[in-house]
Structures are given as C-alpha cells and as structure tokens.
Amino acid sequence: MIVVTGATGQLGRLVVEGLLAKVPAAELAVAVRSPEKAAAWAGRGVAVREVDYGRPGTLAAAFGAGDRVLLISGSEVGARVPQHTAVVEAAKAAGVARLVYTGVLGGDEAGFALADEHKATEAVIRASGLPYTFLRNGWYTENYTANAAAAIEHGTVLGSSGDARIATASRQDFADAAVAVLTGEGHEGRAYELSGDTAWSFSEYAAELAAASGRPVAYRNVGAEEHRAALVGAGVPEVFADILVDVDAAIARGELARDRGVLSGLIGRPTTPLAETVRAALAG
Known part of the structure; x- marks a missing residue:
C-alpha cells in the first residue's frame, strides 16, 4: 500500500x-x-x-x-x-x-x-x-505566480535578492518526482536535491509577466527592511514576512539555484518553464 x-x-x-x-x-x-x-x-x-x-x-x-x-x-x-x-x-x-x-x-x-x-x-x-x-x-514557481495579478496591477515585482537567480519548478514537477520515487525502486537512502532546469532573475520574471499580460511590469529591488515593511503593509503576518525576506537573502547567496538537472532526471522530462507557469496563472 x-x-x-x-x-x-x-x-x-x-x-x-x-x-x-x-x-x-x-x-x-x-x-x-x-x-x-x-x-x-x-x-x-x-x-x-x-x-x-x-x-x-x-x-x-x-x-x-x-x-x-x-x-x-x-x-x-x-x-x-x-x-x-x-x-x-x-x-x-x-x-x-x-x-x-x-x-x-x-x-x-x-x-x-x-x-x-x-x-x-x-x-x-x-x-x-x-x-x-x-x-x-526547491521553490515552486507558483509561490510567485500566485501573486501575479497583483504584481501586474501595481506594475511591480518587489524583492530584496538583487540580480540573483532562482531555479524554480512547477508544483506538478515536484509531484511527479514523488510519484516516481513512490512507485520506483533504488531510491532507499537517497536525498534528492530538486530544482528547476533553468534559473531566472526577478527582472526576467517581471518581463515574463509583462509579456504575458501586455502591461508594463518591472522588478524593484529594495533593502531587507523595506522589503519586510512592504510585506507587512500588504497584510503578510510578521513571522512570514521575516521568512520571505530571509529566503530572498538565501536567493542572493545562490542557495536556490543549485543542483539543476536532478529533478528533470528523476521525472524523465524537462521541468516546466517559467513562461508556461506564468501563462497558466494568468489564464485562471
């Protein structure tokens, strides 16, 4: 079972x-x-x-x-x-x-x-x-595209990770990895570091939002304190605002752009491109 x-x-x-x-x-x-x-x-x-x-x-x-x-x-x-x-x-x-x-x-x-x-x-x-x-x-692309409509409305993607890159994958990609491991053999004692095939910057993410929506969207990089204040001001609980700002610091250190190719190797196909997940989010 x-x-x-x-x-x-x-x-x-x-x-x-x-x-x-x-x-x-x-x-x-x-x-x-x-x-x-x-x-x-x-x-x-x-x-x-x-x-x-x-x-x-x-x-x-x-x-x-x-x-x-x-x-x-x-x-x-x-x-x-x-x-x-x-x-x-x-x-x-x-x-x-x-x-x-x-x-x-x-x-x-x-x-x-x-x-x-x-x-x-x-x-x-x-x-x-x-x-x-x-x-x-690694990070689900949907962690970001869930807020795509708001980013397009305000014309801004806000963050504090600078020009660093993150290698996300879709939630479906990670689910497929779980299915592969649960139904396959040879996975005992293994630790799989799972991330998307392609790393992207938040400037590139903003450009994808703009291309998909036909509206101007730009990335605005701010300091950690300003980022936290903006999140709290938008209704994010303080404990989660702290987590999100800390994650952006990890992105800036390159921690979430590592081990690309492991996930696609496990699921036997390329991971879902950023643009595809953006389009799916905007389609509803």
Missing part, C-alpha cells in the same frame, strides 16, 4: 492523481485531516484515513506493515518538528517499508531559517532507523 499524508493539499492532490495513473486505487490510501475533502477519491476506491499531525492518537491506524509512506511536510511553522516526529514514530511502530519526506533544497547545507525544521525532521527520520528517501524540494 502507498499512503500519502496531507493528500488534500496543493501538492498532495497532484501526487495522488499521479499515483492513480500508475497504480490501482485499491493499493493507495490517503491520510487527511478532513475526510470529506477526499470523498471523490473514496468513490474511486482509494482508502481514506482521518489523520491530524497535531493529534498523535489519529496516527496509530494510519499506516500498515510494508507501506510506502509519503510524509508531506506540515504547514504550521514552529509546530512541524513535533508533528513530523509523531508521524515518524507511528510509521516505525507500524513497520512501514519506506518513508519518503518532502524537505527543502540544500538539506543540512541550507542557510535560511525556513530549512531548520526540515533539517530537524530529517534527523528524526535518520535516527528512527526507517528506510527513507528525502525529496528536498
């Missing part, structure tokens, strides 16, 4: 659909906080298990001996390590065959704060003795 946790999230949904294209529904289970959101999958024969990372008691029946489990990282910054630890402990108690974890590009070498909980989780997994695979995902 393949078990996908966090299956109703943006990444998880793509992973489940990819798995359904490759394995029978009867060999797939989803572990979700709200089973009603997975009703359509249940109707197709997928086992639906109610699981909440924050309620360890729900994890006892989530996994079985011999399962391959995809632990999709939780979204609660500051709570992820105990939540992930509870999942790892439940997986070990159940005797799962392999635990696949979606971490962050760079692993132990990553120098930005958002990576800290991922590093700690990987350490917990290693210490558990479970067979594992680490999918160290």
Whole structure:
C-alpha cells in the first residue's frame, strides 16, 4: 500500500492523481485531516484515513506493515518538528517499508531559517532507523505566480535578492518526482536535491509577466527592511514576512539555484518553464 499524508493539499492532490495513473486505487490510501475533502477519491476506491499531525492518537491506524509512506511536510511553522516526529514514530511502530519526506533544497547545507525544521525532521527520520528517501524540494514557481495579478496591477515585482537567480519548478514537477520515487525502486537512502532546469532573475520574471499580460511590469529591488515593511503593509503576518525576506537573502547567496538537472532526471522530462507557469496563472 502507498499512503500519502496531507493528500488534500496543493501538492498532495497532484501526487495522488499521479499515483492513480500508475497504480490501482485499491493499493493507495490517503491520510487527511478532513475526510470529506477526499470523498471523490473514496468513490474511486482509494482508502481514506482521518489523520491530524497535531493529534498523535489519529496516527496509530494510519499506516500498515510494508507501506510506502509519503510524509508531506506540515504547514504550521514552529509546530512541524513535533508533528513530523509523531508521524515518524507511528510509521516505525507500524513497520512501514519506506518513508519518503518532502524537505527543502540544500538539506543540512541550507542557510535560511525556513530549512531548520526540515533539517530537524530529517534527523528524526535518520535516527528512527526507517528506510527513507528525502525529496528536498526547491521553490515552486507558483509561490510567485500566485501573486501575479497583483504584481501586474501595481506594475511591480518587489524583492530584496538583487540580480540573483532562482531555479524554480512547477508544483506538478515536484509531484511527479514523488510519484516516481513512490512507485520506483533504488531510491532507499537517497536525498534528492530538486530544482528547476533553468534559473531566472526577478527582472526576467517581471518581463515574463509583462509579456504575458501586455502591461508594463518591472522588478524593484529594495533593502531587507523595506522589503519586510512592504510585506507587512500588504497584510503578510510578521513571522512570514521575516521568512520571505530571509529566503530572498538565501536567493542572493545562490542557495536556490543549485543542483539543476536532478529533478528533470528523476521525472524523465524537462521541468516546466517559467513562461508556461506564468501563462497558466494568468489564464485562471
């Protein structure tokens, strides 16, 4: 059995659909906080298990001996390590065959704060003795294109990473990597550093927005404090504003433009170009 946790999230949904294209529904289970959101999958024969990372008691029946489990990282910054630890402990108690974890590009070498909980989780997994695979995902292009309409409206892409480059890939690309690892062999004990084939600058991103929309858009590079203030002024919670500014500092250091080609090698095709994801975002 393949078990996908966090299956109703943006990444998880793509992973489940990819798995359904490759394995029978009867060999797939989803572990979700709200089973009603997975009703359509249940109707197709997928086992639906109610699981909440924050309620360890729900994890006892989530996994079985011999399962391959995809632990999709939780979204609660500051709570992820105990939540992930509870999942790892439940997986070990159940005797799962392999635990696949979606971490962050760079692993132990990553120098930005958002990576800290991922590093700690990987350490917990290693210490558990479970067979594992680490999918160290780089940045999703959709992290930026989700705000494409606002950037076009204001005519500005704001950031604090200068002319540095970032090698993003689409969420579908990363989902396909998870499917490849869950259904393939030879991945045990591996840590895959996953990023897009092509690195781009935010000036180039602004140019793509302009080309796709027919409206002028330019990149405006500012200092870290001004960037943070602008984010908070736009309604971003302070803790997330700090994270975003810190990520831009990591981009400036080149940390998110590394290991290009690993992701495309794993999925057997080129990663999705920036322009394609921009067009998809603007198409709705």
